[in-house]
Amino acid sequence: xxxxxxxxxxxxxxxxxxxxxxxxxxxxxxxxxxxxxxxxxxxxxxxxxxxxxxxxxxxxxxxxxxxxxxxxxxxxxxxxxxxxxxxxxxxxxxxxxxxxxxxxxxxxxxxxxxxxxxxxxxxxxxxxxxxxxxxxxxxxxxxxxxxxxxxxxxxxxxxxxxxxxxxxxxxxxxxxxxxxxxxxxxxxxxxxxxxxxxxxxxxxxxxxxxxxxxxxxxxxxxxxxxxxxxxxxxxxxxxxxxxxxxxxxxxxxxxxxxxxxxxxxxxxxxxxxxxxxxxxxxxxxxxxxxxxxxxxxx
Numbered sequence: 309x310x311x312x313x314x315x316x317x318x319x320x321x322x323x324x325x326x327x328x329x330x331x332x333x334x335x336x337x338x339x340x341x342x343x344x345x346x347x348x349x350x351x352x353x354x355x356x357x358x359x360x361x362x363x364x365x366x367x368x369x370x371x372x373x374x375x376x377x378x379x380x381x382x383x384x385x386x387x388x389x390x391x392x393x394x395x396x397x398x399x400x401x402x403x404x405x406x407x408x409x410x411x412x413x414x415x416x417x418x419x420x421x422x423x424x425x426x427x428x429x430x431x432x433x434x435x436x437x438x439x440x441x442x443x444x445x446x447x448x449x450x451x452x453x454x455x456x457x458x459x460x461x462x463x464x465x466x467x468x469x470x471x472x473x474x475x476x477x478x479x480x481x482x483x484x485x486x487x488x489x490x491x492x493x494x495x496x497x498x499x500x501x502x503x504x505x506x507x508x509x510x511x512x513x514x515x516x517x518x519x520x521x522x523x524x525x526x527x528x529x530x531x532x533x534x535x536x537x538x539x540x541x542x543x544x545x546x547x548x549x550x551x552x553x554x555x556x557x558x559x560x561x562x563x564x565x566x567x568x569x570x571x572x573x574x575x576x577x578x579x580x581x582x583x584x585x586x587x588x589x590x591x592x593x594x595x596x597x598x599x600x601x602x603x604x605x606x
Contacts, residue, residue: 339364347371354382356405362389372399374419381405384428388412397421397442404428411435420444420465427451434458441468443488450474457481464491466511473497480504487514494519502533502554503540510543517547 337360338350346369348360358377360369369389374396377383383403387410388395397419400406406426415435420443423429430451436458446452448471455469459481466488469475476497482504489511492498496518503510516530531550534540544551 335361337364339369341365341367344368345370347373348376349373350376351380355380356382356384357386358383359387360389360392362391370394372396374398375401377403379403385409388415390414393417395419395422398424401425408432413437418442418445421447423449425449434461436460439463439483441465443467444470447471453477455479457484459483462486464488466490467493470494480507482506485509487511490514490517493517496527499529500531500533503538505535505538505554507534508539510539513547515543515547516549 336352339348346364346367368391371394376399379402385408390412392412394417398421402425407428424444424447427450441464443465444467454477456479462485464487468491470493475495484507486509491514516527532544533552
C-alpha cells in the first residue's frame with residue numbers, strides 16, 4: 309500500500325513539474341541562459357502587460373537585452389523584477405502605448421534610446437542606483453510631465469529628454485556633473501532649471517531652446533538657477549536666458565513647478581507626440597546642416 313501511495317505521489321510531482329515547465333515555455337518570453345543567468349531577449353506575440361519573473365528555469369533574470377521590446381505597439385504596462393541590473397539600448401523604443409513601467413530597485417544601467425518615442429509614458433520613477441541618463445533615453449516622450457533624477461545621477465547625455473513637450477518640471481540631484489548637448493531641447497514648458505554647484509559642463513542648446521519649423525528659437529523667458537560664477541550662470545549669460553542665484557529663489561521655483569505639474573495635459577498630447585517623434589530627428593539634422601553650412605560660409 310505504501311509503495312502505491314509513494315508511486316502516486318511521485319507521479320503527481322512529475323505532473324506538477326511538467327506543468328511548471330509548460331507554464332515557463334508558454335509565458336511568451338524569449339531568453340538565453342548563460343552561466344546560470346537569464347537575459348530576456350524578446351517576447352512572442354503582442355502583449356499589453358508584461359511582468360517579467362525574477363527566475364526562469366531556476367536562474368535569476370539579470371538583463372533585458374537590446375531591442376527586446378522594440379516597436380512593441382501593443383504594450384501598455386511593464387513590471388521588471390529587482391533581479392534585473394541592466395536594460396539594453398532601445399529596449400522599449402517606440403512603444404507608443406506604454407503608459408507605465410516599474411524599474412528594478414537595484415538597476416545599474418539603462419541603454420541609449422531605451423524609452424525613446426514612448427509618447428504615452430506619463431511618469432517614471434528612476435532608482436537611486438542610476439548614475440547616467442544616456443543619449444536619447446526619454447527623447448520624444450511627449451506625455452512625460454515631470455522627472456526627478458536620483459541624487460547620485462552624474463551625467464545627462466545628449467538629447468536625453470529632447471522633444472518632451474509636456475515636461476514642466478525637472479529635478480536634479482546634488483551630484484550632477486554634466487548635461488549633454490540639447491538634452492532638454494524642445495521642452496517648451498520647462499520654464500526653469502535649478503542646477504547644483506557640482507555641474508561644471510552644460511552642452512550647447514541643452515536648455516532654453518525650441519524649434520519652429522526648421523528654425524531654432526531661444527526661450528528668453530526661461531530661467532537658469534544656480535550659484536554665482538558657476539557654469540549655470542555662464543550658460544545663462546551666453547544663451548540670453550535669465551539667471552537667478554540659487555539660495556534666493558530655489559524654493560520659489562519649486563512652488564512654480566508644483567503648480568505647473570497640477571495642470572492636466574490635453575488629450576491630443578499623445579497624438580501630437582507621435583508626430584513630434586517622427587519629425588524630431590529630421591529637424592535636428594536640418595538644423596545641424598544649416599549650422600555647418602553657415603560656419604563654412606564664414
